[in-house]
Amino acid sequence: MLNPVLKLNGNWLMKTSSPKRAAQAPRKRAQNTAPSGVARFNGNSAATLSDIQYDRLHEAIVSMDMVPGTPISEKNIALEQGISRTPIREAILRLTRENLVEVVAKSGTFVARIPISALPEALIARRALEVMTVRSATRCATRSQVLQLQALIERQREMNERGNTKGFHLADEDFHAMVASIGKLPGLWKLAQQVKLQVDRFRHLTLPEEGRMAMVVEEHAAIVSAIERGDEESACAKMELHLSGLQHDFAHWVETHPEYFIHDIDLDDIAQV
Amino acid sequence: MLNPVLKLNGNWLMKTSSPKRAAQAPRKRAQNTAPSGVARFNGNSAATLSDIQYDRLHEAIVSMDMVPGTPISEKNIALEQGISRTPIREAILRLTRENLVEVVAKSGTFVARIPISALPEALIARRALEVMTVRSATRCATRSQVLQLQALIERQREMNERGNTKGFHLADEDFHAMVASIGKLPGLWKLAQQVKLQVDRFRHLTLPEEGRMAMVVEEHAAIVSAIERGDEESACAKMELHLSGLQHDFAHWVETHPEYFIHDIDLDDIAQV
DNA sequence: CTAATATATCTTGTATATCAGTTATATTAT
DNA sequence: ATAATATAACTGATATACAAGATATATTAG
Known part of the structure; x- marks a missing residue:
């Protein structure tokens, strides 16, 4: 780490001591052109x-x-x-x-x-995207991929037994990401993630229900079972069921923490699909 | 517009000429607190x-x-x-x-x-979102709203007759936005817009096909007809049909303009749903 | 003439300074 | 005391300055 600096210094001193470029016209360089260097193709570098x-x-x-x-x-x-x-x-x-x-x-x-109007829409959007995703996954899934899904479910089971809520949540996200990956629709999961942000915030307000995690594991298992059988319609139905379980009645929490919400919609005036 | 300035100036001069706050301890103000002023509630002001x-x-x-x-x-x-x-x-x-x-x-x-991998996914995501949207719209639509949709279709017909491609495109977007609005899912249309950005860019590469606009008008009309009848399944099917029409085979354009694309996927390795 | 190399000048990333609008508070007037 | 008012000190928006790395070009070496 020291050598290059010394070498550079040495070179530089050598050059300046011999007056080779003294008093010349300033060097010009084309600007605003596409560089042909390597940096452009190095997958994104350091975090800023x-x-x-x-x-x-x-x-x-x-x-x-x-x-x-x-x-x-x-x-x-x-x-x-x-x-x-x-x-x-x-x-x-x-x-x-x-x-x-x-x-x-x-x-x-x-x-x-939290914009109240975004919550029901987010649930609906996520459902639409993930049902499509699981449909594709069911068509594409190989046996090894099914095994990977089952491994993920097992991890969730372990996290549940240890009461590791945080770890469970991560494994849950991994499960949905893997389904999307198998279905060759990773972008749809990215979209779903983006869309569920406000819902995630809301859910941090609510206490974790007793037995919720165990239920999620069961629902995931049912989805994988359908994928394994190649039963497209069943897989979609199970995913739909899984995501419908998220529809809490949030009216209560909106009332106890009104200052946390943008009351931009009438609770009667939401879409039902 | 001149008076306030003069008045302000006058006041300011008057105050300074009378040395009322000379040589006092500097005024302190609490920082990083939520302001109670009005600016916070003025819907977003000027464009920056x-x-x-x-x-x-x-x-x-x-x-x-x-x-x-x-x-x-x-x-x-x-x-x-x-x-x-x-x-x-x-x-x-x-x-x-x-x-x-x-x-x-x-x-x-x-x-x-343009990331090639994003194109098929975008079409799939848009379809999932808009089918859900039109389903909700069919349930919610009032007679006046159906008439509004028909008015929009008529505008598209006019734009087509005049050969106003740009205007047609705008009317087309308005149509989909209104369906979402009727279905009380405007957020889903915003998502769809976001997701179809790269597809829009791609389509600007291709020449407009003969009779394409007329076909779009027909498809829109079929959707509205189903909405009017309250036929949910038909409305969904017509929307699906409409959006499937966008699936060009882009392989040709990828070959003629390879430098426009990120070749991040094998063309055989895309989801089919 | 060709290839290697050094470096001036380009680039974006970060830091600092200034501008303009908002709000809390000291002061004043009642 | 209370309400009105003036203004200092805050805010984010914009401008400018500097730092660090990448690249094109002049130079040099063969």
Whole structure:
């Protein structure tokens, strides 16, 4: 690690000591052209400060560590993190686009309230996407892939037995991701993830129901069973059943924490499909 | 417009001429607290420079005015537009998140190539979302709403007769937006719009087929007819048919413009649902 | 003439400074 | 005391400056 520097220094000194490029016209270089270098093809390099701050805030907001309405100050975060406002700002802009923060110019930035109207729509959208996904997965699945799914379900069972809620949640996400992967529709799972953000926030408000995790495991097992048999319609039906289980009546929580929500819809005025 | 300034000036001068707050302890104010002012509740105010630049670039990229690979220079755009790099940069960051530009640190920024893998998935996702949407719309639609849909179809017919492709496209988007609105699932249409971005770019590569617009009008009419009859299954089937019409074989265009695409998938390895 | 190399100039990422609009508080007027 | 008002200190939006890495080109070596 020391040698290159020394070598470079040496070369540089050597060059300057011999006045070869003294007093010449400044070198010009074409600008705004597509570079042919290698960097362009190196799959995305290091995480920027923006990325780091985005991940931090995203996690805190979705997990409800930062509840809706919490003020966010570019300046204060910059001081806390020992960096400048710019990367913080860029992270906040990303979160704004995901409706996770609300920015009011010249006034303040706040953790976004949950738009009530988004919740039923998110459930419906996710269902539409994942039913399509599991249909494709049923057509594509190989025996080894079915075994992988069963392994994931077993992991969930273990997490449940240990009472590891966090680990269970991760395994649950992995399961849905793998179904999408098998169905050759990973983009649909990305979409579903994006769409269920506000629902995830909401669910962090509610207490985990007794036996919920065990039920999820059973539902997943039923889905895999249908996939294994190649029974497309059954797989779709089981997935639909699985995702319908998420439809809590959130009216209660909206009433106990009204300040967490944007009351942008009448509870009677939601789609039923 | 002149009076307030004068008045303000007058007041200010009057105050300073009388030394009332001379040499006092600096006023302190609590920071990082939620403001109770009105700005927070004023629905988003003026478009920022970032927004303007975003719209400009977004339009140019989706319409293929800027083809994939085109270099984008923060500095040059800033000079052209007579503003600083900051708003440009923020706009570009948004576009990066939508996969419309590719940024390579310290090297360059380019209009993104179209990821081939995204195209079939986008069509599938859109279909899933819009079938769900039209199902809900069929359940919800009032007679007046059906008439509105028919009015929109008529507008498309007119645009077709005049050969106004651009206007036709806008009316087409309005039609799908209205179906979603009627079905009380506007968020699903927003999702569909987001997801079909790359497909829209691709379609700008292809020549408009003879009679395509007329066919679209017919398909729309069939959908509305089913909605009017309250025939849910028929409405879904017609929508599915309508959106299946978009599945061009893009292999040809991928071959003639390989530099426009990210070849991230084998053409045989795509989901079929 | 050809290939290797060094480096000036390009790029985006980050830091800092300024601008303009908002809001809490000290002051004033009643 | 209470309400109105002026204004200091806050906010995010924009501009500018600097840092660090990538690349094209002039130079050099063969």
